[in-house]
Amino acid sequence: MKHIYHDDSFTLHTDLYQINMAETYWRDGIHNKRAVFELFFRKLPFGNGYAVFAGLEKVIQFIQGFRFSEEDLEYLKNEVGYKDDFLEYLKNMRFTGTIRSMKEGELVFGNEPIIRVDAPLAEAQLIETALLNIVNYQTLIATKASRIKQVVGSEVAMEFGTRRAQEMDAAIWGTRAAYLAGFEATSNVRAGKMFQIPVSGTHAHSMVQAYKDEYTAFHKYAETHKDCVFLVDTYDTLRLGVPNAIKVAKELGDKINFIGIRLDSGDLAYFSKEARKMLDEAGFKDAKIVASSDLDEYTIMNLKSQGAKIDSWGIGTKLITAYDQAALGAVYKIVAIEGDNGNMEDTIKISSNPEKVTTPGLKKIYRIINNTNHHAEGDYIAMEEEKLPEKKLRMFHPTHTYMNKIVTNFTAKELHENIFSNGELVYEIPCLEESREYLKQNLESLWDEYKRIMNPEDYPVDLSQKCWDNKMENIEEVKEKVVEMRD
Ligand SMILES: Nc1ncnc2c1ncn2[C@@H]1O[C@H](COP(=O)(O)OP(=O)(O)OP(=O)(O)O)[C@@H](O)[C@H]1O
Ligand SMILES: O=P(O)(O)OC[C@H]1O[C@H](OP(=O)(O)OP(=O)(O)O)[C@H](O)[C@@H]1O
């Protein structure tokens, strides 16, 4: 038993420094001060023109289960050394704050708040790490999957990555993210069961090797399964594999549903074209060709440009591990805190890099949709109490302010929904299918220039004049303070 790890709560899924800060706030009596944090990333992953937000459902689960278990408290006491009075405070802690968030399947861009947490300071602090962990991974994989699906187009994309994923949780939630982003199926049966994702699969080389020859292996498989996709590359794809598949399909005729073949190595363009001819000549015009083997959006695009005859794509390692970018860099920054007089006061983090200076204050985020062509003109961050003009909106780049435009005849769609209100879940969680459909609609409203997988245009994420002025005032105030403190 010693080596079987017991794990009865996710609440300690945080960094030690969060608990240490919570203790400081509590001992100082400021733990219940209202604080507002925003979760956002600065740079889009993979050089993509948009990201796909995923992770909210798991965030909700985490918040609902947020309580320190007896075992957590014992551990914190005996192994980390926290004192009883503080542990008593943690014991009674529940999440009592308000969370506003974008919906899963929302298109999201750099420097815009995806989630806003408005909660007692210590609570907001303690949930940071888990929120970032969930959103960073799921959004990264959903974005990678969406890129791949853009290239795959109307053909079928199947998620095959579990064996290469960074452990079991990543396989499960990565698969969910891939389906949300438009993949049609997964080979992971547990993910299929948990999220009602269609499951699908062929067979491995091991089965051919176990029976020694392809003919016997395909035949035995066909005797036990109606739907058959035969893997044809174990020995010699065109001389043995494809002819054996055709032979078995002909012999068993209507007794099976010969779906097609899978190619997993070699020149996939050449093999698929040759195999297509062979299948067609044998009368199997509807048989499908599945391809797998280290595929990603670039290889798929390249194979298509070579005229590969592939109907279905199995994508594993490069999707589920986000092969070309290991992490999304979302951060969680405090933007306002209750002052001693009870009013909310802005907070700002200064940086020598203008892109890294946070945008202070309570804000709302809107997508500006052109009413004529129903496409998004850009996103617009305004102060919470601000009323947007109805007829004419001036949008300008927040660092290169000379880049600006006037938008007329638009709809400003607010992107945040109320998720928790004073600790109560007030959001009806959509099913995965709905979020998937929501993403599809969102992509339709995005101009193609932001969707291409290489060198897309920069999508505008602008600040309102008030929001921009407020940021500048905050920067000036901090500068003055720094001078005062230096003198
Ligand atoms: N016609 C093609 N054009 C571009 N890339 C291709 C083409 N055919 C295959 N590829 C890609 O080339 C890579 C080949 O991988 P690799 O060198 O490991 O060999 P393999 O053919 O998969 O053989 P094996 O699995 O036996 O090692 C894969 O990423 C595959 O998707
Ligand atoms: O290439 P990926 O995109 O990661 O897709 C998943 C890979 O996993 C399987 O290979 P594996 O060698 O693990 O097993 P198998 O060939 O014996 O089935 C499959 O044949 C794919 O090549």
Ligand SMILES: O=C(O)c1cccnc1
């Ligand atoms: O069903 C398949 O063909 C499959 C599943 C997982 C990984 N590679 C292939």
